[in-house]
Amino acid sequence: MRIAVFSDIHSNYVALDACIDYIRQHKVEQIIFLGDNISDCPTPQLTLSRIRELNQDYKTIHVRGNREEYFIDYEDGKSNDWTYSSYKGSLLYTYEQLKHEDIREFRQMENHKVIQFEGMDGLKLVHGSPHSSRELLHAGGDNTNTYLQQMPVNVMLSGHTHRQFTYRYKDKLLVNPGSIGVAIGKPRSANFAMLEWKKDGWNVELVTIPFDYEKLKKHFLSSSLMEKAMWWPRCILQSMETGVNVGPLCAKKAFDLAKADEIEIVDGTIPEKYWDRAAELIGVKKFSL
Incomplete structure (x- = not known):
C-alpha cells in the first residue's frame, strides 16, 4: 500500500496541483490530510474544490488543523476580534469566502485519530500533537518524546511546523511531511510525504517538488x-x-x-x-x- 501524506496546504491550490500530478504518476492508493487546508493564500475555494475531487478519486482520511478550528470557533461566536489587519485580516478574508458546508466539513473532522490496516502497523494522525492542534512537535523535544512513548502504535504523522523531517525515538517514529502551501526549506517548493508498507514496516519518502510560484503570486x-x-x-x-x-x-x-x-x-x-x-x-x- 502506498499513501500520500498532505499537510498545511494553506489555500495554495497551485502547489497542491503540483502534488496531485506527482501522486497520480506514482500509484498512490490513499491520501492522508493533516489539516490547515486553507487560509493565508487568496484561493480557499479553489483549494477546497481540489480536495473534494481527491475525496472522490481516492480513499482519503482527514484530521483537523488549528486553522479549521479557528473558523469553527469564529462561526460559533467564540472569536470576535477579527479585523482587517496584519494580525487577523488573512483569517477574516478566508472566512468571508467560506460556505456553511465548508464549516460543516471541518466539524466532521477529528482532531486526532489512530488508523489501522490489516496486516500492517497502525498510524497516529495529528496536526500539531495529540493534545493540541497548536502544539509544535520538534525532533528531540521533551514533549515529542513523551507523546511518542505514550502512543499505542509505532508511527505518528504530524504537521503544523511546516518543516519536513523524520525523527526516531526508541522504537517510535515521527514523520512530519512539511507544508504543501508554505514550505520552510527549499524556496518555491511544496513538501509532502509518501508511505509505503514493506514487510518489515513503513518506508517513508520525503518529497519536495517545485510549483508555479509566479502563477500563485499573480493571485495574491x-x-x-x-x-x-x-x-x-x-x-x-x-x-x-x-x-x-x-x-x-x-x-x-x-x-x-x-x-x-x-x-x-x-x-x-x-x-x-x-x-x-x-x-x-x-x-x-x-x-x-
Missing part, C-alpha cells in the same frame, strides 16, 4: 487580500520565495517593538505601525503590482 497581487491583511500576505509570499518562515519573525519583531514602547497588547493585537516598522527592519518586500 490581484486579490483584495493584500490590502485587507496588509503585511501578513507579504510575509507569506516572502516565505515562499526564500524558504524562511517570515511571518512569525515579523510578528515577533512587531511585538517586541510595541512592548519596548510600553504598549498594552490585548489578545495579540499589535498596532499596525509596529508591523510597519518590523517589516522594514527585517526586510519584508511590499509586493505591489
